[in-house]
């Protein structure tokens with residue numbers, strides 16, 4: 001597998017290593033395009049938000065680690081949280097702030113927030129981008145107050161995930177080439193064990209995009225090609241549960257008191 005990838009939709013191609021965070025700067029114009037390179041992140045954000053309980057107290061805080069451009073924000077509307085986003089990428093944080101997120105530029109492995117400050121911590125499509133993912137998990141658990149909820153989704157460290165999420169998906173318009181380094185994919189059992197070490201009993205379930213919805217979306221997208229800015233009409237593909245966690249999986253757990 002090549003270790004470098006051409007990234008760059010808006011500023012022209014430049015060659016960056018796999019998982020280089022500068023790819024998010026080159027792709028900054030894609031975040032909020034429902035038919036763009038980050039389309040699947042929108043579908044995943046909706047599915048992740050479904051795991052977030054309504055806030056149970058005034059002033060409740062949801063810390064969104066690796067928040068990107070804040071795609072979770074519309075799905076949290078009316079849930080009663082102050083949405084705090086932490087990310088390395090400034091160009092993404094600017095857009096997150098425009099969507100009501102209180103942003104902090106920082107590393108998920110050393111978050112500049114106090115212990116127990118969060119009612120909910122979200123880590124959506126983050127851990128598979130962090131070379132020291134156990135450190136990011138430790139931070140997520142540290143931020144949670146007792147009884148707080150951790151929600152996440154990531155890619156498993158399996159041959160099937162490498163095939164599906166890199167070799168196949170990077171040929172589709174739903175995943176930018178080179179955005180993943182498969183060497184960073186997150187072993188599901190190790191993740192559960194790491195969360196347990198930090199007082200969070202994480203429960204997992206496999207997820208995948210609904211095939212019919214993706215095919216309909218690809219068709220709408222193809223039909224809309226040639227009319228730039230056209231948003232494909234119709235519902236975005238749903239993320240549905242699947243029996244296997246071998247590729248993409250969600251986790252939800254509660255921090256012990």
Ligand SMILES: C[S@@+](CC[C@H](N)C(=O)[O-])C[C@H]1O[C@@H](n2cnc3c(N)ncnc32)[C@H](O)[C@@H]1O
Nearest residue numbers: 041066067068071087088089107108124125129
């Ligand atoms: C695939 S995107 C997911 C964004 C967002 N969670 C979503 O689902 O729309 C990964 C994000 O993680 C950020 N990221 C990668 N490594 C990070 C780190 N160590 N600390 C904080 N953010 C990081 C990137 O800048 C990028 O915005």
